[in-house]
Amino acid sequence: MRMLLMGPPGAGKGTQAKVLAERLNIPAVSTGDIFRANVKDETPLGLEAKRYMDAGDYVPDEVTNAMVRDRLSEADAGEGFLLDGYPRTLAQVGTLDDIVAEHGHKLDAVVALVADIDVLVGRMLKRAQTDGRSDDSEEVVRHRQDVYTAETKPLLQVYAQRGQLVEVDGVGEIDEVSERVLAALKTVTE
DSSP states (O other): OEEEEEOSTTSSHHHHHHHHHHHHTOOEEEHHHHHHHHHHTTOHHHHHHHHHHHTTOOOOHHHHHHHHHHHHTSGGGTTOEEEESOOOSHHHHHHHHHHHHHTTOOOOEEEEEEOOHHHHHHHHHHHHHHHOOTTOOHHHHHHHHHHIIIIIHHHHHHHHHTTOEEEEEOOSOHHHHHHHHHHHHHHHHO
8 A cells, every 4th residue: 555644734644644554564654753853863954854844834845855755765665655744745746656656656545634723723732732842833833734725735636636535534533533544545445
């Protein structure tokens, strides 16, 4: 299974990615985790990424594309993967198509987690308190929602036109949402 997990910030992509990757026996590839690890280690890429992340903006495509290309070339992604946080722009859709095609494959499914914006903002503010994430002030959280709506939400139309998109309610208990996603995957992969 080669799939994308999409949705606005706070929709539960990271949580669901871990559960689904284990259930589907594929690696979860999260650009957010890659960025945060680089920031923590203060790598040159991490310092550049932090500047954008702290402002609530996306890391530039060329940096993100290179990281994703490298990661999907690793052996554990050969039989499938779950991408969380990529693609985020129309240009990245084309790059991802190229990356997957280079390995002789195509995407099987795109799952979009959906939730009300006020629920998302509340989740992210709670996470900011418990995790001490500097990129999750209310102003930045709301800006990130706006950036998602303007730049990433249009990608859902592309995947819908290809017949690869399923939307799943992202509100509820973790297992409940996971079961909804697994059931939805059956509708696009059968």
